[in-house]
Amino acid sequence: MALTIGIPRGLLYYYYGEIWRRYFERLGVQVVVSGETTRSMIDQGGKIDEVCLPVKVYIGHACALKDKADFIFIPRIVSVAARQYNCPKIIGLPDLVRSNFPSLPPLLDTEINLRKGRYDLFRAVVELGKRIGNSPIASLTAWLKAVRSVKPVMTSSGGKVNGVQVGLIGHPYILNDSHISMDITGKLERLGVNVVGAGAINDKEIVKAAKQLSKEIFWHYCQHLAGAALALMKFPQPLDGVIFVTSFACGPDSLVGEVLSWHARQLNIPVLMLTMDEHTGEAGLVTRLEAFIDMLVRRKKLCC
Amino acid sequence: MLLTFPHMGTLYIVLETLFKGLDIEVLTPPPMTRETLEIGAKYSPETACLPFKMNLGNFIQSLSRGADTIITCGGEGPCRLGYYAEVQKNILAELGYKFKIIAIEPNFRHVWQVFNQLTGKCSWQKIYRTFKLAGAKLSALDYIERQSWFYRPCKANDLVSVDNALAGFDGGLAKLVLKKSENPLRIGIVGEIYVMLDNFINHELTQKLGRMGVEVYGTTLLGDYVRTHLVKNRKAWNVYQTVLRQALPYLGHYVGGHGIKSIGYTAKLAQEGFDGIIHVFPFTCMPEVIAKNILPEASRKLDIPVLSLAFDEQTGIAGMVTRLEAFVDLLAYRRRKLVQG
Structure with missing residues (x-):
């Protein structure tokens, strides 16, 4: 056998x-x-x-x-x-x-x-x-x-954009596990949001964008994630907001999250930090997403 | 240039000597208090570990007192310490401070650069003497600490004089008439160096245990760390390697920080006949969380009780004392049982 x-x-x-x-x-x-x-x-x-x-x-x-x-x-x-x-x-x-x-x-x-x-x-x-x-x-x-x-899967960047466009950043083992992330991608899409993830950018651009960091992050996956986030923030179609999903007690993310929100503040992009753990309630998550998206929509109207 | 640095136990005495000897103006951050902790925690990311918050608190207090250059350490991982400076730099800049930060990276080129920058015009003779003096102070501090582990449980009814004698550093210990308690309980302290070395952070753990009549053995003192990892003294390095070998059955690889040493020392001290181990670390410390989750298995196999204590800005002293008392009681009970067979 x-x-x-x-x-x-x-x-x-x-x-x-x-x-x-x-x-x-x-x-x-x-x-x-x-x-x-x-x-x-x-x-x-x-x-x-x-x-x-x-x-x-x-x-x-x-x-x-x-x-x-x-x-x-x-x-x-x-x-x-x-x-x-x-x-x-x-x-x-x-x-x-x-x-x-x-x-x-x-x-x-x-x-x-x-x-x-x-x-x-x-x-x-x-x-x-x-x-x-x-x-x-x-x-x-x-x-x-x-x-x-095995070919790397690239997601399309959505083409034409109607509503707000949000960058969703997080480790694949959080985002792709629908139990941990509570299907956050689906929830955002149902709110009419155009979600762009790290999959929309190729590795070369990620490595290039990560060079903006003044010191290389020594955790490989965080370096990759930060590079993707930085590349997304300077995307040809500018983002209206960034959602950073992490898990409670994640050591690297506690610092990398701070680095990313600092870069987002420099570019004047709103950031929502979501920390997941086994006690996260789905209703609480939905409320926070809705509030964040409402704010982005309002902000976009005011700007244009 | 007015230089400042983060606190860690008695490190400030050594660094002050070093920088003053090299004719660098230095501002020692005010001693760590509740206030330092609150300032640090306020501006730090929520789940950053305690040393990050404390260091940030030190920096803010020093910068607002006029310091303009920070010297701290860099690193290459996988512990978070190596990326502290990058994040702290941004936080401090956003708070509006004007400063320069020197994060020493662990490679020869950068260390050499920083060394040249700091020593500047000093003669080699002066540099040599300064380092020699700082080293001597380091050894003296460690010596006093070791003495205190031994003397504190000795005379349980005259504690104040032991503590006073230690504070005086003047040979007062020799004048005390000491009653050696017979065969005190012996507890080894393993874990993360910052928590282990700083009395403010660990709420005077060694003192508390000493007053309970326990002989403490701290596995890493500042001098041990310097000799093992910075100077790479052969003797210290060999001890380190033996400790690593003893950890291997439980943890097969270095996980950053002191994680593997915590396990290795638990094994080593169990063989040396210690009664128990206390494992201390900052809450969410990655290397020590691994160690913490492996220690129960090691404790079972090596037949030695282990108490893990996590420290953060919420740690209450009363809760800690209760746990220590319970642990010490348990060890005393266990020893009686073992003696009776």
């Missing part, structure tokens, strides 16, 4: 999940991805104290894979670019899961650290393949083919 590997749908899955899935499938392994986030997952992850909501959700997803897989894939992704780090919580993820949930299947916790050099990824790929019984060459080919077969 083929080996089954479980991948929790959370955190970096939203960046690399598709590549991981194809990589394992090419190696002849069966892959199970945990389902959509549920309330009980959050309750299970709540066993871990003081961490941010996405980490709790991730742990809930890992627990949901308990009897469904022979291994759970929780890589230790220390860094994905030279001179940069990931958030400490992502670095410590395998240990966090292992020490609090000893009854889970063994973890595939290969370390990926591109601070050590750009080829560390290939070392990790080979090591990972070896642990599930594959030769280095098979692992590498599977990886390269998987990477090549």
Whole structure:
């Protein structure tokens, strides 16, 4: 019987999940991805104290894979670019899961650290393949083919704009998880807002925009996010407002959020900071969104 | 140029010596009080960690007293400390202060630049003497701190004189007649350096424990940090490496700050026969939150009780004292049980 590997749908899955899935499938392994986030997952992850909501959700997803897989894939992704780090919580993820949930299947916790050099990824790929019984060459080919077969998805920037245009900034593992974000994109669209996300900008522009920061942000995903936000703020069709979605107890965002709102103030763009946690009430969120949009509409009328 | 810097425990004594010796005008921020905390918290992002808020409070108090240059540290992550200066710079500028900020980045080129900028016209001999003096003060401060851990539980009925003798720094300790309490409880303190070193932030944790008759052992003093991470003294570095190795079964990688050391020292002190561990950190500190969530497992396997205490601007002293008393009672009870078998 083929080996089954479980991948929790959370955190970096939203960046690399598709590549991981194809990589394992090419190696002849069966892959199970945990389902959509549920309330009980959050309750299970709540066993871990003081961490941010996405980490709790991730742990809930890992627990949901308990009897469904022979291994759970929780890589230790220390860094994905030279001179940069990931958030400490992502670095410590395998240990966090292992020490609090000893009854889970063994973890595939290969370390990926591109601070050590750009080829560390290939070392990790080979090591990972070896642990599930594959030769280095098979692992590498599977990886390269998987990477090549996944195309980055670009969302269109909406074309012509009628109402207000709002930039929605936040980590993909918050925005794309409709349980954590409470489907904020859908809510905004129903209010008649044209929502532009980081997906509307290509990587080159993001890197270029991030150069405006006086010091490079050393958390890779935050640097990317800040770059996207800065690029959006100077978009050809200027934004009427920016909504920054973060989660309570997110360390990097507490500082990056301040940097972004400072830049927005310089450009005179209103910012709404939304901090999500497991106690966030949907009604409260809707009220705040409505109030913010009302204000933007009024402001736009006054300006023109 | 009127230079200022952030507070951290007794660091100001060392920095004052250093800068004054190099003929730099320096303004030490006023001692940290409730007011510093309130000013800092008011202008900081809500969920920033406590050191960020306190540093900002220090800067505001110093700038409004006439300082015009701030010296602080940069960093390369993954702890938030490395990005403090960038954010604080913007906040202070928006408040209307005119100042220059020097954030020392941990690479040789930048350290050299700052060093040249600050030492300016000083002769090498003078620089050498100044650093030597600052180093000596650093060691002396650590020595006094270590003595206090030992002496405080000794004479529980004459506490005031122990504290006075410590405050005098004048060899007063030697004059005290001390009754060594027999085999006091020993508690190791692990965690984040800022909370561990600053008595205002940790509400005099070591003093409180000492007065309860506990012999405290702080795992990181300022001198330890300087020797391990700045000077890279071989002996200190080797100790650090052993501690890291001892953490490996529980936490497999450096997570920034002192997270991995908290776990390594817990393992080390458990082997050395300590009765308990107190883990201190600022609320939402990323590295220590990881450590905190792994410590229960380490505590079970190593058979040593661990108390985690998070500090922020809301921490109440009474609540903390109650928890400390309960923890100390538990350790005393546990030891009696172990002795009885």
